[in-house]
Amino acid sequence: MDKYEEVLKILDKEYISLNDQEFIIHFFENKKGNSKYIKNISNMKNQSIYLKIIHLIENDMDVSEIEDRRRKYIIKVIDDYKNNNLTNKEIIDYIIYYFVGDNYYNFLVNFNQMLLYMKHINKILISKDHIKFYQDCLRLKDLNREDMILFFNQNRNKTKFFEMFYDDMRIIKNHSYNDLTSKSLMLEKNNKLYDKKLSNKLGIDVYYLDGEEFYAFVRCILPNKDGFNIDDIYCNLPKKYYSFSYIGNKNIGTIDKVNNMGITLLYSNINSNNIVHVHHMDSSSSISSKNEVFITSKINEISSADSLIRDTKCYNEIVIKKDDFGIKPAAIICFNEIQDKDLEISHKYKLPIVLINCNKYYYDESYPDFSVDDSYSL
Helix, strand or coil, rough: CCCCHHHHHCCCCCCCCCHHHHHHHHHHCCCCCCHHHHHHHHHCCCCHHHHHHHEEEEHHHHCHHHHHHHHHHHHHHHHCCCCCCCCCCHHHHHHHHHCCCCCCHHHHHHHHHHHHHHHHCCCCCCCCHHHHHHHHHHHHCCCCCCCCCCCCCHHHCCCCHHHHHHHHHHHHHHHHHHHHHCCCCHHHHHHHHCCCHHHHHCCCCCECCCCCCCCCCEEEECCCCCCHEEEEECCCCCEEEEEEEEEEECCCCCHHHCCCCCCCEEEECCCCHHHEEEEEECCCCCCCCCCCCCEECCCCCCCCCHHHHHCCCCEEEEECCCCCCCCCCEEEEEECCHHHHHHHHHHHCCCCCCEEHHCCCCCCCCCCCCCCCCCCCC
């Protein structure tokens, strides 16, 4: 069975984006009997089937070749936009996709996050000319279609804008993620927190936070019927992604403070390159079971350590992709008191304890409003 026949075999009812839909239709253009299947493409809903189709079409191309083909197709469609009966919205979607590789809404969300972050740190991290171009792209909705086409034709051959926007966004994300990781609590650098008296009493190193400023990556885990799983503690289960929270002296909220179960672990050696998603509330994340793709309906926010803590509602969520060797915990976090389960795990895995005097810190007890809809396609 050739590639074309295999695509036809798996083609089913599913939803795909405008640009990918057109890309698949373009693949079918010179194939016999294509009209029946082109008609079905716009009704497709099953994302996994769509991914298989895309893979079959693109598995012999590298990323640059795929994008070159998409752009050539977009140029062809826009050049003949009158005969193609394109609406203003469709023209804008094609233009934005040509320049930044995404739809208008996602581009708007990402760019606004970039601007908000630079405003918060009071520093411009990318070219001002690039910023102006992105702003001009967002103003397309205020133009008539002739001016939209003019803008497209004036800019389409200047540079690879898709790579430019990705690089700019990566610069800002790296700055954000480095801020989160660089400020994370490192116990070996905080000897002043060491509680010698309590450490001698319990036979384990204890550090005491009594109002000091701090930031920390933490993760709450629950026991199973056999107790706490070592692979869960070391983020070494057979899955790619783990959810953490980022706490600080201005908000020490974690999910464990909501359900009052399990233990809370401190992680100090987070690789900033492995941060996948940041959100100031629970991001309602999940992982696709078949291909282990990270899924969320929440916006990926670009935050500094300070702004993330400031904006956190009850607790936040940071999704991190693990390294090949998992992620090693640095300590156990205890709020107000050290319980027997904390001591047991501490001694068993030789983990120090960080005891937090919650009376000296702020905790927003308002539970996140999951009805807030800020859906965002990754």
